[in-house]
Amino acid sequence: MKKILSDCSSVGKLMCLIGLFVLAPILILPWYPQDTQYTLSFLIPGGGSLLLGLLICILGKRDTEDAFHWRASVRKSSLTVLFAWAWGVLIGALPFVIGNQLTMVQALFEAVSGWTTTGLSAMDVSITPMIYLFHRSFMQYCGGLGFIMMMIILISNKQSMNLYSAEGHPDKIMPNIKKTAQAIFIIYNICLVLGTIAYRIAGMTWFDSICHSMCSLSTGGFSTKLNSIGEYNSLSIEIITIVLMLIGTTNFAALILLAKGKVKSFFRVSEVKFMFLLLAIFIPITALSLADGLGISFFEGLRKSSFDVVSALSTSGYSTMSYAEWPHFAIGVLILMMIIGGGIGSTAGGIKISRVYLALRLAAINIRKKLSPSRNIEAPHYIKAQGKFPIDKELAEDTTSFIITYLVIYIAGSLLLTVTANCTLTEAMFDFASSISTVGLSIGITNPMTNNATLIVEMIGMMLGRLEIFIVLIGFSSGFGIIKDFFTGKKH
Numbered sequence: 001m002k003k004i005l006s007d008c009s010s011v012g013k014l015m016c017l018i019g020l021f022v023l024a025p026i027l028i029l030p031w032y033p034q035d036t037q038y039t040l041s042f043l044i045p046g047g048g049s050l051l052l053g054l055l056i057c058i059l060g061k062r063d064t065e066d067a068f069h070w071r072a073s074v075r076k077s078s079l080t081v082l083f084a085w086a087w088g089v090l091i092g093a094l095p096f097v098i099g100n101q102l103t104m105v106q107a108l109f110e111a112v113s114g115w116t117t118t119g120l121s122a123m124d125v126s127i128t129p130m131i132y133l134f135h136r137s138f139m140q141y142c143g144g145l146g147f148i149m150m151m152i153i154l155i156s157n158k159q160s161m162n163l164y165s166a167e168g169h170p171d172k173i174m175p176n177i178k179k180t181a182q183a184i185f186i187i188y189n190i191c192l193v194l195g196t197i198a199y200r201i202a203g204m205t206w207f208d209s210i211c212h213s214m215c216s217l218s219t220g221g222f223s224t225k226l227n228s229i230g231e232y233n234s235l236s237i238e239i240i241t242i243v244l245m246l247i248g249t250t251n252f253a254a255l256i257l258l259a260k261g262k263v264k265s266f267f268r269v270s271e272v273k274f275m276f277l278l279l280a281i282f283i284p285i286t287a288l289s290l291a292d293g294l295g296i297s298f299f300e301g302l303r304k305s306s307f308d309v310v311s312a313l314s315t316s317g318y319s320t321m322s323y324a325e326w327p328h329f330a331i332g333v334l335i336l337m338m339i340i341g342g343g344i345g346s347t348a349g350g351i352k353i354s355r356v357y358l359a360l361r362l363a364a365i366n367i368r369k370k371l372s373p374s375r376n377i378e379a380p381h382y383i384k385a386q387g388k389f390p391i392d393k394e395l396a397e398d399t400t401s402f403i404i405t406y407l408v409i410y411i412a413g414s415l416l417l418t419v420t421a422n423c424t425l426t427e428a429m430f431d432f433a434s435s436i437s438t439v440g441l442s443i444g445i446t447n448p449m450t451n452n453a454t455l456i457v458e459m460i461g462m463m464l465g466r467l468e469i470f471i472v473l474i475g476f477s478s479g480f481g482i483i484k485d486f487f488t489g490k491k492h
Contacts, residue, residue, distance in 0.1 A: 015053030022046035041099035114139030116466035119221025119317035119440020137211035144218025144347035216244035221317025221440035230320035249314035249342030253385035293327030312337035317440020349438030420453040435461030
């Protein structure tokens, strides 16, 4: 099997991998035999994807890479990543449809929400079979790392680095790409085991512990309970979840520093310092807003704001209570936190903390430049886990263009939701921020009764958010180019 996979195309390998992911929930059937009736619901799409992938591996061609045509290589990688996610969504959705759990649109929405680690849901988890609850959580766990990352852990080739970058992983932590992926995978799984044990000690069942640990680390937010983490009303469970969400939203390269005991180096990383600064500012002021608006004590407000602000900033989407009665100021803080998002190179979504940090630094530099004598020369820098890096013109342009594009899509999506969901602008801004930042919190728009048009708008937002917008645009551009060349008879 390994020899076949090593000699085949990335597309074939990805189809095999996705098939295995969708087959995985069958493994829990010995503990939940009442769900055996749903075996074919997973066996048909999972087995079909695996067999089709193997067929492509056997009959297809290996990936080829032209080192002198890097632009074509980037476009090919983006198209491959786009295909992998589209195929993953389709195959991940089919078990819900075959098992008569959801309609096709709802199933696609659930799969998109799962793989992108968003956590918005069209299911009533109180009546959902255990095998489907595990399937949702496992999608988020795998989606947090990404299909390309998981493929590279097993098999890598010459195209791996391009695919790795195209899926939105900017950091090469170890000497080669496979060791980088394996190091991240080891950290991820150690945290999963420790998180599961901690949840079990805090009072969850083993099943709930595994599912919530997978979804906390992936900053996904799917829960096995209707009222999410609030169902347990347990301070210890909330603390464990906060710790796991912070781990999930932190850059993997920075986590490796922490794992090596380099605590000072960890806290010197610019986005780590900025993340804790944001939490230190917004948790207390949100607590004051909740205390005033809900008539609760400041300490009760601090408990609720600590959890929900971390959940929003980390783009996890877990909640402890309904937001229907929350003050507008507190809702505004959550929207802001969702838009900022987590660390770059982590499982989180959003604009990303590092981009917001850089944008603020650039604004401060520009203001100082206007106020200072023209002869003053400044060489700004920021600190990543790998060391000190200059804030140059190219970085400034990339950061600015991404933030502007993100905000334009956010505004357009929010306005579109006001039409499809017939809701207020505040409600639309909240739920679309949750979609495009892959958070999963909802103010009430997204539920099992949500109409198809609203689900489709949110699906588009989730995919753009998870794949960092430009990857999707490059992928679609490449696809249209191939179609155009086919019909015009142009050869590459």
